[in-house]
Amino acid sequence: xxxxxxxxxxxxxxxxxxxxxxxxxxxxxxxxxxxxxxxxxxxxxxxxxxxxxxxxxxxxxxxxxxxxxxxxxxxxxxxxxxxxxxxxxxxxxxxxxxxxxxxxxxxxxxxxxxxxxxxxxxxxxxxxxxxxxxxxxxxxxxxxxxxxxxxxxxxxxxxxxxxxxxxxxxxxxxxxxxxxxxxxxxxxxxxxxxxxxxxxxxxxxxxxxxxxxxxxxxxxxxxxxxxxxxxxxxxxxxxxxxxxxxxxxxxxxxxxxxxxxxxxxxxxxxxxxxxxx
Numbered sequence: 001x002x003x004x005x006x007x008x009x010x011x012x013x014x015x016x017x018x019x020x021x022x023x024x025x026x027x028x029x030x031x032x033x034x035x036x037x038x039x040x041x042x043x044x045x046x047x048x049x050x051x052x053x054x055x056x057x058x059x060x061x062x063x064x065x066x067x068x069x070x071x072x073x074x075x076x077x078x079x080x081x082x083x084x085x086x087x088x089x090x091x092x093x094x095x096x097x098x099x100x101x102x103x104x105x106x107x108x109x110x111x112x113x114x115x116x117x118x119x120x121x122x123x124x125x126x127x128x129x130x131x132x133x134x135x136x137x138x139x140x141x142x143x144x145x146x147x148x149x150x151x152x153x154x155x156x157x158x159x160x161x162x163x164x165x166x167x168x169x170x171x172x173x174x175x176x177x178x179x180x181x182x183x184x185x186x187x188x189x190x191x192x193x194x195x196x197x198x199x200x201x202x203x204x205x206x207x208x209x210x211x212x213x214x215x216x217x218x219x220x221x222x223x224x225x226x227x228x229x230x231x232x233x234x235x236x237x238x239x240x241x242x243x244x245x246x247x248x249x250x251x252x253x254x255x256x257x258x259x260x261x262x263x264x265x266x267x268x269x270x271x272x273x274x275x276x277x
Contacts (some may be wrong), residue, residue, distance in 0.1 A: 017044030
């Protein structure tokens with residue numbers, strides 16, 4: 001008879017559930033705090049102990065399992081509008097990983113009770129890396145079609161614009177690691193002085209624009225942010241950190257805004273691209 005140790009059972013399920021939650025975040029293009037993912041995994045670990053050691057059959061029914069998964073996703077991602085999508089993806093990823101474990105048992109001729117802890121976790125890590133690479137490529141430059149309302153404030157001025165939620169928007173400042181929202185210059189021109197707008201509008205080279213802005217005494221702390229886009233080898237955008245960015249009334253902490261001289265929407269009703277976090 002196999003002896004089950006509560007601490008080993010908890011640790012095994014905690015690590016696996018943590019990997020599943022992080023994989024869900026990567027697939028859905030959602031930023032999740034490690035501490036929140038750990039909280040969700042903690043709930044999964046507690047459930048595994050209760051289900052195995054108490055012997056209560058009700059804990060093994062499908063409704064309780066689905067409900068526990070819902071609580072794990074709620075702890076990790078919150079109750080926002082993307083909750084259901086995260087929940088269904090989490091369940092799908094869990095099913096895929098469970099199928100992978102069954103495949104391991106079939107190939108090795110083992111049983112669930114005889115799969116050792118370390119090989120099981122290593123297998124899950126490997127599958128997570130594969131899933132991440134596959135879905136990162138699938139999700140690149142994929143847009144959700146969702147339009148959000150951005151309010152950007154800077155030095156006593158503010159603008160309100162529509163932004164397309166782009167799950168493939170991974171633009172970050174390479175120095176600070178801050179997320180960058182790309183905005184059309186004409187849509188946010190109200191944040192700057194006229195001289196600044198004229199220089200930004202008429203100077204194609206971002207580095208030259210910074211020098212020209214400095215020459216006229218503009219104090220906007222622009223930084224150069226590299227980017228890549230479909231059909232474009234690469235380039236640089238001017239970006240700055242506004243006083244605040246609100247998306248649908250929610251503050252985006254630490255966000256930056258990149259200025260694009262080109263029309264972003266091509267007449268589709270938005271003037272910015274923001275990520276799905």
